[in-house]
Amino acid sequence: MRQLPVLRTVGTDDIFAGPDTPYAVSICVRCRGTKFLCGKRACPILVRYFADEKVKSLTEKSEMDGLSPPGIFIGRYGYPKVDIGPFISPFTEGVDIMDTPEKWVGKSLDEITQMRFSLVRGKHSVRVDGEERDRVYDIVQEIAMADRTPELEIKFSKAPRTSLGLSDSIQPFGRSGTIEKVRADTGRFNNRIEKAYNDSDLKASEAVLDLYRSSVLVSSIQRAFSAGVLGTGKRRKMVPTRWSITAVDDMLGKHLLSANRYNPVLEEFRIYTVNSLDNRWVVLMLPTSWRYELIEAWYPNTTWNPMGKQIAIFSSYEFFEGRKQYAEIGGCYYSARLAVNELMEREKFQAGVVILRESHPGYIMPIGVWNVREHVRLALTTPPHSFETLADSLAFAQQILDIPMTRWISNSGILKDYLHQRTLDSFS
Amino acid sequence: MLKASAKADILKQIVDVVSTLVDEAKFNVDADGISLKAVDPAHVAMIELTLGKGAFENYEGEETELGIDIEKLKEILKLAHAGDSVRLEHNEDKNQLIIKIGAVTRRMSLVDTAGMSDPKVPNIELPTTMKLKAEELNYGIKASESVSDHIALVADETSFEMSSEGDSDSVDYKLPKEKLLQLEAKGKVRSLFPLDYFSNMAKAISSGSEVKLNLGNNYPVKLEFEIAGGNGHVRYLLAPRVES
Secondary structure: OOOOOOOOOOOOOOOOOOOOOHHHHHHHHHHOOOOOOOOOOOOHHHHHHHHHHHHHHHHOOOEEEEEOOOOEEEOOOOOOEEEEEEEEEOOOOOHHHOOOHHHOOOOOHHHHHHHHHOOEEEEEEEEOOOOOOOHHHHHHHHHHHEOOOOEEEEEEOOOOEOOOOOOOOOOOOOOEEEEEEEEEEOOOEOHHHHHHHHOOOOOHHHHHHHHHHOOOOHHHHHHHHHHOOOOOHHHOOOOOHHHHHHHHHHHHHHHHHHHHOOOOEOOOEEEEEEEEOOEEEEEEEEOOOOEEEEEEEEOOOEOOEOOOOOOEEEEEEEOOOOOOOOOOOOOHHHHHHHHHHHHHHHHOOEOEEEEEEEEOOOOOOOOOOHHHHHHHHHHOOOOOEEEOOHHHHHHHHHHHOOOOHHHHHHOOHHHHHHHHEOOHHHHO | OEEEEEEHHHHHHHHHHHHOOOOEEEEEEEOOEEEEEEEOOOOOEEEEEEEEHHHOOEEEEOOEEEEEEHHHHHHHHOOOOOOOEEEEEEEOOOOEEEEEEOOEEEEEEOOOOOOOOOOOOOOOOOOEEEEEEHHHHHHHHHHHHOOOOEEEEEEOOOEEEEEEEOOOOEEEEEEEHHHOOEEEOOOOEEEEEEHHHHHHHHHOOOOOOEEEEEEOOOOOEEEEEEEHHHOEEEEEEEOOEOOO
16 A cells, blocks of 8 residues: 655645644634634634534533444554544434535535534544454444445543634544444445455555546545555555545546546646635646646635735646655645546646635635645536637736736746747747 | 667667657667657657667668557666667567567567657757767766756857856856867857756766757757767757746
């Protein structure tokens, strides 16, 4: 099974921010949600607090009966001995989408937060390789393969607690508690995943591709990959959720690209765009061989630029041969690369792709890399705007984005190369 | 039709000079030898290669095209030691290249050449011509590598210079006319190139070789050198970067 190196923690959606800075704590303490000292349009701590308040009478219980979406979480602290466990919800309706980000597009930050707080995460410390395989380990694997919403009963050692914290940059996560006893009625398995599980000669990477080709949702594939139910017999092990998301996005994107890089080159400039959760997305396509870049601009007071006075811009890119080092900007790079390769496969072309993301202050907290994958996917389902020149494309993009195109260009490895590197065709 | 044998080192050299630009290539075979023209996916660099039948220990060829997965061929040639003879036979019925190395017979399926047209070679006149040792070229590239992603090639009647400018550092490697094997120039020319391409091309030239370099002003650079003991010829073209 492919192992990602420990992920670098540079400003992206897929990581927790580091420990709270004293400054962050102090302004939150002074503000207490009343003065908007951080400049956000809503207080993320209060959003989480109210989301928790609404469901607390059901989630703050040391014994719970409920449903799992299905969902599991494999932690990464202490690897290879980590906290694993299922998500359980005390609700009976709407639970099935609570761990399926593909179904969250169109929901508000409040709704997404409310959904996440309607789940309680059970925790149990165990080695990922299964050498201490026990009841919880088995149940987590079964839940990861479940087709419907498994029924669960969990007895926690204490009533599940929140980790609201005085920080405005952690992902919305609901309560969690240490599992003392758990009982599960998993029901039927997803037959595609079960088939891969029963094939202990099938490599994890091949299983991931097979599942994708049989239209299993990326989030379900990622869950199975994370639970260690795929791969050749002895090498199976659980993979921390955060790593598994990127590993699966990377594997699938690379796979599609290995064929797409032989497709004919796009013959025009294109822009696809979408605006959601106060993020503006512009997907710019150039009539060139494959090359790709994701550039993210964070306004002051947004998730990854909490105390900044200026807009912060981060980018990672690759040319035709791909890149060897993990992308500086993190897992979102691989999520969006998968989304654009899905389009190039459907429409049988290759192109240079530059994604410009402007994250405005209404995007008050990170919600996970799914946000990047699903919104780029969404943008790519809309009809594209076609242009004959880069200048025309950028003029159109400027109507959507506030940051001047000159600044985007000076932060873009791909656009700078496009503007400065001549091709031999221009000398014919 | 192709039935030929050649020393492994010669075939490895071919693979090295081609693989710097493309993963797959179409080789044109005829009675006199093998040739190839290919452009990299970004259309920034091009290779023209000819290999006369004198490069082979024995050679029989009739006009045909072989679509070859270069990376695959590279792996196969790793089975051969330096002095080994490698036998190549085109099986037209199965569209395979049969490669025999000692007791190993490797059958490699060929790539469809239908989509691989010969690239158009730009017709360019370059005012400055020089000849230098491959080592000198590679030394100048090495000096630039830690400084910038680009390298400027500058020449006038008295010298040839390779230089790079980074955000804070810069480097110049200047070769006076005496250090070059040949220099013909009328006035100063300067062009800027992507260092990764230029470096990969230069590294594919065997040490000890002489390189002919043609240069212009904000124009492509042409690198030419011989392979297979003078029985083969390689010409690289690389498009420049422009600064504004």
